[in-house]
Amino acid sequence: MVKRERIELGEEIRIFSPLEEKIMEFLWEKKEATLSEIAKGVNASMSSVAATLDRLEKNGFVRKEKKSVDGRRKFVFYPAVSKKDVEVNFVQSILDRLIDKFGDVVVDYFYKRVERK
Amino acid sequence: MNSIACAFYCLANSNFGKAFFVFSVGVAVATLGYLLSRDSILKVRFYIFANAFVAVNLPVIYFSMSCDMFWFMKYYALYALTFGILLLSFPKAYKLYLRKRYGFRIDDELAKKHGLKRVYVLNTLLPKAFTIGRDVFVSEGLLELLEEDELSAVIYHEKFHAMQNKLFSLKAVKFLTFLHIPENEIEKAADEYAERLVGKDALRRARRKLENFYS
Numbered sequence: 001m002v003k004r005e006r007i008e009l010g011e012e013i014r015i016f017s018p019l020e021e022k023i024m025e026f027l028w029e030k031k032e033a034t035l036s037e038i039a040k041g042v043n044a045s046m047s048s049v050a051a052t053l054d055r056l057e058k059n060g061f062v063r064k065e066k067k068s069v070d071g072r073r074k075f076v077f078y079p080a081v082s083k084k085d086v087e088v089n090f091v092q093s094i095l096d097r098l099i100d101k102f103g104d105v106v107v108d109y110f111y112k113r114v115e116r117k
Numbered sequence: 118m119n120s121i122a123c124a125f126y127c128l129a130n131s132n133f134g135k136a137f138f139v140f141s142v143g144v145a146v147a148t149l150g151y152l153l154s155r156d157s158i159l160k161v162r163f164y165i166f167a168n169a170f171v172a173v174n175l176p177v178i179y180f181s182m183s184c185d186m187f188w189f190m191k192y193y194a195l196y197a198l199t200f201g202i203l204l205l206s207f208p209k210a211y212k213l214y215l216r217k218r219y220g221f222r223i224d225d226e227l228a229k230k231h232g233l234k235r236v237y238v239l240n241t242l243l244p245k246a247f248t249i250g251r252d253v254f255v256s257e258g259l260l261e262l263l264e265e266d267e268l269s270a271v272i273y274h275e276k277f278h279a280m281q282n283k284l285f286s287l288k289a290v291k292f293l294t295f296l297h298i299p300e301n302e303i304e305k306a307a308d309e310y311a312e313r314l315v316g317k318d319a320l321r322r323a324r325r326k327l328e329n330f331y332s
């Protein structure tokens with residue numbers, strides 16, 4: 001019997017880094033927020049949040065808009081994808097990889113599982 | 118005849134003897150001005166003139182040398198050519214990198230307000246400000262972080278660098294002339310220039326905000 005923890009799916013199977021995940025959770029909850037609000041909300045430094053938001057925006061997870069906040073032009077950030085979409089994508093990418101690697105075994109397993117129900 | 122004596126003999130007998138003399142006096146005067154001036158902006162200006170005189174004097178020396186003994190001018194020419202090409206291609210290459218890494222837009226309003234030809238705004242939330250050649254770069258993050266007068270102070274600081282690069286890139290010419298000025302003297306002059314235009318306080322506030330952001 002193979003020990004469960006020996007089965008490695010690889011580091012790249014994670015979608016978000018810990019800070020990325022915190023920021024996304026924060027945005028999903030608040031719907032919209034400014035840079036300083038996010039930094040305060042996730043309790044991280046402005047520079048690391050700024051760099052992470054840059055990356056999230058580049059990868060299409062976050063969208064920004066210039067808006068007037070308290071009389072000043074500021075960026076407001078929005079989640080560009082729903083949590084549901086990210087989860088579905090995540091599961092699909094894991095399954096795709098499993099099927100690529102083990103093919104029939106995975107398909108058989110799902111077949112049996114569905115039958116059992 | 119040793120090479121130095123030969124060099125002078127060549128110069129004296131060439132058509133460029135007079136030009137060499139005039140430019141050398143220029144170098145001497147500018148260097149003296151640099152050493153004597155107290156005002157840091159003036160100091161940097163004298164330094165730039167000294168560099169410029171040395172730079173124009175170099176081809177004069179090169180073309181007036183018909184002695185075989187003046188071999189090091191040939192090596193120098195090779196060195197200058199290599200560095201010249203490298204330093205000329207650097208700004209273009211770096212701009213290409215910036216476009217790929219961050220992307221940028223041109224902000225005419227900022228350029229007009231500060232009397233600059235072009236101001237680029239990098240698409241990053243990290244506050245940044247720097248100058249490449251005569252192009253001033255700031256970032257969206259900087260625009261967001263700073264109040265209007267603080268932003269102006271930072272842009273004027275950068276404008277001072279851009280003005281130094283008006284005739285030639287100061288960095289490039291330093292490689293050719295070997296005249297050196299401590300980097301912090303140039304920074305001090307750029308700060309003074311900005312302070313004259315928007316006041317000491319704005320620049321200090323801007324600096325504090327940037328330090329806080331990156332701490």
Ligand SMILES: [Zn+2]
Pocket residue numbers: 274275278304307
């Ligand atoms: Zn500077």
